Amino acid sequence: MRIYILSTLAFLMVGVLPAGAVLIVDSSDPSFHSLVVQEVDHMKKGDRGVACQILIERVEGSTVTTTIRPLTKDESTWHPNDRKGTRSHVMPLDTKVRGAERQQPTSAILYLHPRRIDPKYSLFRLGTFVHELVLAMDLNGGTYSGDYKIREKRAVFFRNAWCDALGFNLIDLSDRVPTPEYQEAKKLGLLSKEYSANFPILDPAAIAAKNQH
Numbered sequence: 001m002r003i004y005i006l007s008t009l010a011f012l013m014v015g016v017l018p019a020g021a022v023l024i025v026d027s028s029d030p031s032f033h034s035l036v037v038q039e040v041d042h043m044k045k046g047d048r049g050v051a052c053q054i055l056i057e058r059v060e061g062s063t064v065t066t067t068i069r070p071l072t073k074d075e076s077t078w079h080p081n082d083r084k085g086t087r088s089h090v091m092p093l094d095t096k097v098r099g100a101e102r103q104q105p106t107s108a109i110l111y112l113h114p115r116r117i118d119p120k121y122s123l124f125r126l127g128t129f130v131h132e133l134v135l136a137m138d139l140n141g142g143t144y145s146g147d148y149k150i151r152e153k154r155a156v157f158f159r160n161a162w163c164d165a166l167g168f169n170l171i172d173l174s175d176r177v178p179t180p181e182y183q184e185a186k187k188l189g190l191l192s193k194e195y196s197a198n199f200p201i202l203d204p205a206a207i208a209a210k211n212q213h
Helices: 008-012 030-045 050-060 122-126 128-141 148-166 181-187 193-198 204-210
Strands: 003-006 023-026 066-070 089-092 108-112
Touching: 023 030, 030 050, 030 128, 050 128, 050 148, 050 193, 066 128, 089 128, 108 128, 128 148, 148 181, 181 204
Parallel strands: 003 023, 023 066, 066 108
Antiparallel strands: 089 108
16 A cells, blocks of 8 residues: 655655655644554455445556645645635645646645544544545546536545445435435446446446446
């Protein structure tokens, strides 16, 4: 697993990232760092289902970097529209408008509320870490849609896979966007490595029909 442990100061300095670094976890909070690494390891090993395993493979196979940092009292870690400092979010490291389409690999920082990666808290069960990691994956891969609804559906496909593996409630509606795609793909038997190139599957019926011919 290619995870690099760097202090907050280190990854803000120019020229300190290891060659080929693709997933960096901030070590300024040892507990946060440990919980993130543990969860990524579970996903890597397939404990969270094949979809989440593919998610990590894509992040690790990227040519750019995703850095995971905790939300803190430092307002520079906060989402621009959040004045309480509680909203997990992903920040692209480029000069484009935040929600604009990205067709080129783009590095990103994932700011995560610490309680959303800690199994002791109910917020963990929502799968926010996976949701945000999918957005980072799409930035990394140049597949980041300018359409908010598509971004939401892509993220929730993997998020529901994670929730399903852990026996948590699945998400049918996310921020007013219907998200039935994972559930439909599961019913059609599409959640295997055979179909992993199509993850996230946003049109399960079409994929199933194609493979019947």
